[in-house]
Amino acid sequence: WWAHRFLDQVRLPSFYDANVLYPASHALTYSDLQLGTVPWIVPIYALTRNPVLAYHLTLYIGFVLCALGFCRLVQSWTGSTFAGVVTGLASILAPYRMTGLGLLYLHFLVYIPVAFLCVDAIVAGRRPWRLAVVLLAALVLQSASSGYLAYVTFVVVFVHAAMTAWEAPSPQR
Numbered sequence: 001w002w003a004h005r006f007l008d009q010v011r012l013p014s015f016y017d018a019n020v021l022y023p024a025s026h027a028l029t030y031s032d033l034q035l036g037t038v039p040w041i042v043p044i045y046a047l048t049r050n051p052v053l054a055y056h057l058t059l060y061i062g063f064v065l066c067a068l069g070f071c072r073l074v075q076s077w078t079g080s081t082f083a084g085v086v087t088g089l090a091s092i093l094a095p096y097r098m099t100g101l102g103l104l105y106l107h108f109l110v111y112i113p114v115a116f117l118c119v120d121a122i123v124a125g126r127r128p129w130r131l132a133v134v135l136l137a138a139l140v141l142q143s144a145s146s147g148y149l150a151y152v153t154f155v156v157v158f159v160h161a162a163m164t165a166w167e168a169p170s171p172q173r
Contacts, residue, residue: 007046034105036145037062055104062108067092069113076120105149111142112153119161123168 017025040061045054071088075081091109100106118135122128139157143150 007042034108034145036111036141036143037104037108039141059102059104059107062104062110063092065110066107066113069110069117073113073116076117105146108145109142109149111138111145112156114138115142115153115157116160119157119164123161123164 017027037058041054041058044057045051048054067088070091071084073084074087075084078084097107115135115138118131118138122131122135135157139153142153
């Protein structure tokens with residue numbers, strides 16, 4: 001819906017009047033807005049003008065980027081490429097993903113590993129201001145992808161940040 005509104009009919013008074021639950025006004029506000037997926041789905045929709053293809057390609061891109069992100073994260077933690085690949089595959093093949101495979105808002109987890117990597121780099125002292133902006137963007141985009149994942153995202157990332165800062169040597173705290 002967002003891709004359609006951004007590219008075809010941008011009228012601010014009716015921006016939230018989605019075609020679902022018609023003729024109810026502001027029907028889009030009754031569910032997850034999925035704004036974190038917009039940067040991925042809009043270019044695909046702009047090229048194809050096919051909402052089903054754009055949705056499914058975005059779901060596929062989300063799976064692949066999630067796997068790559070968790071692969072890189074575990075590789076940075078363990079130093080083992082094998083452990084990273086196994087984790088990336090496990091993030092794709094997790095049993096909870098198979099129950100609601102077509103639900104983009106529950107499976108678009110591309111920003112969580114980015115947030116973890118940013119926390120690790122910030123605590124290590126590598127480009128803290130630039131990575132703080134990336135961390136904030138990752139938190140906002142992941143939370144905007146799904147209301148269900150917003151709480152989990154903030155809790156998990158902040159617990160990780162606290163534990164990473166706690167384990168860091170005292171000058172870096």
